[in-house]
Amino acid sequence: MTQTPQPFQRLTIIGLGLIGASISYAARQHGAAETVVGYDASADVRRRAVELGLGDIAETVADAVRDADFVVLAVPVGAVGGVAEAIGPHLTAGAIVSDTGSVKESILRDVAPHLPEGVHLVPSHPVAGTEFSGPEAGFATLFEKRWCILTPAEGTDAAAVARVAAFWRALGSKTETMDAAHHDRVLAITSHLPHLIAYNIVRTAEDLETVTESEVFKYSAGGFRDFTRIAASDPVMWRDVFLNNKDAVLEMLGRFTEDLSALQRAIRWGDAETLEALFRRTRDIRRGIIEAGQDEPEHLKKS
Amino acid sequence: MTQTPQPFQRLTIIGLGLIGASISYAARQHGAAETVVGYDASADVRRRAVELGLGDIAETVADAVRDADFVVLAVPVGAVGGVAEAIGPHLTAGAIVSDTGSVKESILRDVAPHLPEGVHLVPSHPVAGTEFSGPEAGFATLFEKRWCILTPAEGTDAAAVARVAAFWRALGSKTETMDAAHHDRVLAITSHLPHLIAYNIVRTAEDLETVTESEVFKYSAGGFRDFTRIAASDPVMWRDVFLNNKDAVLEMLGRFTEDLSALQRAIRWGDAETLEALFRRTRDIRRGIIEAGQDEPEHLKKS
Numbered sequence: 001m002t003q004t005p006q007p008f009q010r011l012t013i014i015g016l017g018l019i020g021a022s023i024s025y026a027a028r029q030h031g032a033a034e035t036v037v038g039y040d041a042s043a044d045v046r047r048r049a050v051e052l053g054l055g056d057i058a059e060t061v062a063d064a065v066r067d068a069d070f071v072v073l074a075v076p077v078g079a080v081g082g083v084a085e086a087i088g089p090h091l092t093a094g095a096i097v098s099d100t101g102s103v104k105e106s107i108l109r110d111v112a113p114h115l116p117e118g119v120h121l122v123p124s125h126p127v128a129g130t131e132f133s134g135p136e137a138g139f140a141t142l143f144e145k146r147w148c149i150l151t152p153a154e155g156t157d158a159a160a161v162a163r164v165a166a167f168w169r170a171l172g173s174k175t176e177t178m179d180a181a182h183h184d185r186v187l188a189i190t191s192h193l194p195h196l197i198a199y200n201i202v203r204t205a206e207d208l209e210t211v212t213e214s215e216v217f218k219y220s221a222g223g224f225r226d227f228t229r230i231a232a233s234d235p236v237m238w239r240d241v242f243l244n245n246k247d248a249v250l251e252m253l254g255r256f257t258e259d260l261s262a263l264q265r266a267i268r269w270g271d272a273e274t275l276e277a278l279f280r281r282t283r284d285i286r287r288g289i290i291e292a293g294q295d296e297p298e299h300l301k302k303s
Numbered sequence: 304m305t306q307t308p309q310p311f312q313r314l315t316i317i318g319l320g321l322i323g324a325s326i327s328y329a330a331r332q333h334g335a336a337e338t339v340v341g342y343d344a345s346a347d348v349r350r351r352a353v354e355l356g357l358g359d360i361a362e363t364v365a366d367a368v369r370d371a372d373f374v375v376l377a378v379p380v381g382a383v384g385g386v387a388e389a390i391g392p393h394l395t396a397g398a399i400v401s402d403t404g405s406v407k408e409s410i411l412r413d414v415a416p417h418l419p420e421g422v423h424l425v426p427s428h429p430v431a432g433t434e435f436s437g438p439e440a441g442f443a444t445l446f447e448k449r450w451c452i453l454t455p456a457e458g459t460d461a462a463a464v465a466r467v468a469a470f471w472r473a474l475g476s477k478t479e480t481m482d483a484a485h486h487d488r489v490l491a492i493t494s495h496l497p498h499l500i501a502y503n504i505v506r507t508a509e510d511l512e513t514v515t516e517s518e519v520f521k522y523s524a525g526g527f528r529d530f531t532r533i534a535a536s537d538p539v540m541w542r543d544v545f546l547n548n549k550d551a552v553l554e555m556l557g558r559f560t561e562d563l564s565a566l567q568r569a570i571r572w573g574d575a576e577t578l579e580a581l582f583r584r585t586r587d588i589r590r591g592i593i594e595a596g597q598d599e600p601e602h603l604k605k606s
Contacts, residue, residue: 190519190527200559202584203584204492219493220493220597226530256504267556285534292520294522294528
């Protein structure tokens with residue numbers, strides 16, 4: 001049997017939005033860290049974090065990470081490089097640095113060069129979120145039953161990886177370790193492309209000359225509303241995801257539009273068989289997701 | 304003040320799936336019809352409808368509509384013409400015929416020619432549904448707070464239209480009347496295109512060689528699961544929608560792919576400004592939908 005890793009003494013969360021705030025609540029609730037220190041680049045967010053009681057809120061990034069044995073960067077993936085550069089000189093030997101970004105190859109590329117020797121980088125991605133952003137949106141149960149994917153580079157200290165995995169499990173998540181490049185392909189299809197499509201259809205609807213905005217609102221229960229939920233996600237976070245996972249997203253998008261052209265052709269030519277056959281196939285996937293505990297059937301939610 | 308129209312004496316529902324069964328429960332619960340008669344082309348569904356207590360279940364379509372003052376066709380839009388032809392000779396003068404289809408021009412085209420003189424056609428579309436199909440999926444509150452759109456042809460008896468509107472309002476819906484062609488354009492963007500996109504992305508995910516199905520299930524909370532919900536809808540119903548609203552769907556699809564190409568270009572060239580500007584715009588639409596009462600914020604659902 002493996003020994004259960006020790007909880008962290010001093011957890012520092014950089015970036016106090018939905019994810020950072022939720023980590024703060026969950027880590028303290030589950031005793032996954034003795035002290036929680038928070039920092040956000042925005043003075044306004046720091047003030048709100050104090051009011052919300054998100055931990056000891058530091059006024060500088062250097063103060064925030066001092067003596068921390070675990071530092072989590074919960075900022076948009078385009079910002080991690082700058083944060084890593086800023087905290088690098090202030091990190092304690094033996095500290096572990098992690099993050100929460102939806103893209104992982106770019107984390108290794110942007111963060112690793114700034115960390116001093118003896119500091120371990122264990123990138124992580126909690127696959128969880130809501131349509132809301134900001135510290136007020138955080139809540140302790142956000143990570144429960146959701147997967148958290150760790151993507152340490154080859155040769156990363158095994159004990160550090162185990163401690164990070166144990167941290168996320170303490171917060172209620174299930175953990176998996178995979179190669180960063182594979183992660184970026186998997187998430188390109190399960191998360192990045194869906195967001196792109198959702199943002200796009202909402203824009204298409206908004207630009208129509210013959211259908212009013214009020215009609216789009218009123219009749220959105222026919223399917224459209226499900227897209228608007230994910231299209232309401234944080235704009236800066238998503239801008240950075242697409243800029244930093246370009247290749248995988250463009251590949252998935254290419255496949256998607258190829259498939260869509262085939263569907264378009266089937267509609268144009270009235271090919272009933274092709275349409276029905278496709279629509280039957282997709283039900284099994286839905287069943288798999290519910291069985292995997294990653295969603296509840298809709299009528300249960302509405303009751 | 305307008306007089307409240309009389310409830311119906313004898314409501315016949317043809318087609319006992321999710322929608323037909325829900326109408327049966329809701330109509331009796333709200334006293335919108337004194338007697339409810341049901342019929343389904345499938346003997347197995349008729350048997351289950353008897354067990355579920357969905358009303359007096361008739362063994363032939365002719366028996367089902369005999370003496371009915373209100374007949375609702377709750378079958379896929381591709382099937383309404385055949386049903387109309389079968390019931391036409393058995394309808395009582397003065398009866399009102401309605402339906403629940405997601406396409407409305409084709410209803411006027413396929414149903415009207417089969418109705419005898421003195422029978423009123425008032426097509427309706429309750430914009431409501433779940434990811435489930437079949438009589439067991441029905442429930443009385445399905446239509447509450449949702450919109451029901453009526454699309455009577457010009458010159459339709461105003462009293463008949465008022466009675467159908469009053470029926471849906473009795474079931475908890477809000478009603479709106481519009482031209483069938485306009486309805487088909489509005490629904491093409493708020494319902495048909497979202498379903499098409501959802502079916503398509505689920506297929507794209509399923510066809511990947513390098514990402515396993517199990518990975519798609521596990522990490523679906525990143526956005527993908529929202530698409531699988533609507534891609535699990537009834538395959539025959541949706542096949543018929545696309546075959547019968549071809550022009551409007553192809554137009555919306557053309558606009559969507561045009562917009563998607565522009566987004567693809569922005570990703571390829573790293574155009575951060577364009578991406579962020581678009582992602583900001585779409586949040587307002589989400590707010591509008593929640594204010595219009597057509598969805599609840601996600602964290603309320605999850606609590």
